[in-house]
Amino acid sequence: MHCEATGSRSHKQRGIMSSLSDGKVKPASFSNPYFYRFAVGDAPATMVSDGPLPVGAHTSHYANVTAEEMEAILDANFIRKDKMVLEQNVLVIETGGKTVLFDTGVGTLERYGPTSGQLMNTLAAANIDPASIDAVVISHAHPDHVSGIMKADGTRNFPNAQYYINEADFNFWTDPAKPSGPKVDTARNNLLPNRNRIVFIKDGQEFIPGVTGILAPGHSVGHMMFMIQSGNGQLCYTADLAHQYAIQLEMPLSEFLVDTDPAQMAQTRLKHLTILAEGRIPMLGYHFPWPGIGHVVRFGDGFRFVPSAMQMISVP
Numbered sequence: 001m002h003c004e005a006t007g008s009r010s011h012k013q014r015g016i017m018s019s020l021s022d023g024k025v026k027p028a029s030f031s032n033p034y035f036y037r038f039a040v041g042d043a044p045a046t047m048v049s050d051g052p053l054p055v056g057a058h059t060s061h062y063a064n065v066t067a068e069e070m071e072a073i074l075d076a077n078f079i080r081k082d083k084m085v086l087e088q089n090v091l092v093i094e095t096g097g098k099t100v101l102f103d104t105g106v107g108t109l110e111r112y113g114p115t116s117g118q119l120m121n122t123l124a125a126a127n128i129d130p131a132s133i134d135a136v137v138i139s140h141a142h143p144d145h146v147s148g149i150m151k152a153d154g155t156r157n158f159p160n161a162q163y164y165i166n167e168a169d170f171n172f173w174t175d176p177a178k179p180s181g182p183k184v185d186t187a188r189n190n191l192l193p194n195r196n197r198i199v200f201i202k203d204g205q206e207f208i209p210g211v212t213g214i215l216a217p218g219h220s221v222g223h224m225m226f227m228i229q230s231g232n233g234q235l236c237y238t239a240d241l242a243h244q245y246a247i248q249l250e251m252p253l254s255e256f257l258v259d260t261d262p263a264q265m266a267q268t269r270l271k272h273l274t275i276l277a278e279g280r281i282p283m284l285g286y287h288f289p290w291p292g293i294g295h296v297v298r299f300g301d302g303f304r305f306v307p308s309a310m311q312m313i314s315v316p
């Protein structure tokens, strides 16, 4: 077997380094391509990643799932049990004459560790110029979705973009009456400087040709999903309808403690997983296993995620 000499360079060093020179973007820490091109109907699409997000012990996240139930599901799905690690799958799609990006990752926030905050690096790897993004659609104002709007120096990562978010979510997280805290401060820092570029979006509104908002409240007051239609294709971007793809699908009424209203979100989750499964609708989960695209099917009393295999060459 022929092995190419790599000298002392590690896989990490051979990864793509940041194309930005301000020194404030986290260094690229991926050694495999972390973008994936596909299409939704006639619309060219690319998944880019903001990198994996470790969020602590599985057991600390649920109000009504026992340790035994959790362990059994993780075991059956061969998922690591020591900590929950969520992907951050960012969709870029060309639709309605616009280049649209959905959610922006954790940006330069240090508190989420070195593996996340990769979006600007993965966009560069995919040859997507941040200046070419016309629309940034925000599912809700949590830090792992809004923090990549602004750079550390207070300028914009997407200088030519208009921003879209549900008004209730914007108001909730930027409410001047709310005390300062990590989540509130992050929402304010990223959203308020763009107030005059923000378009508020409503349930059922097709706010960009081919992109319709679906209110899915509970995770956050104005948490939204998005149905994308093009030609004969469709894709439902479910954002944070579920975080851990096995536990929260098998037990859709599991109450996730990060949710603003866990009980409301459990009902929202059950409703939309049912619609996705019955309609056999292709879906994308922001926190699902890379690149996050697949289907939901019924499984026992709940559901199961069936990931779509990546197609590296599309066979006609």
Ligand SMILES: [Zn+2]
Pocket: 142, 144, 145, 240, 286, 287
């Ligand atoms: Zn999230």
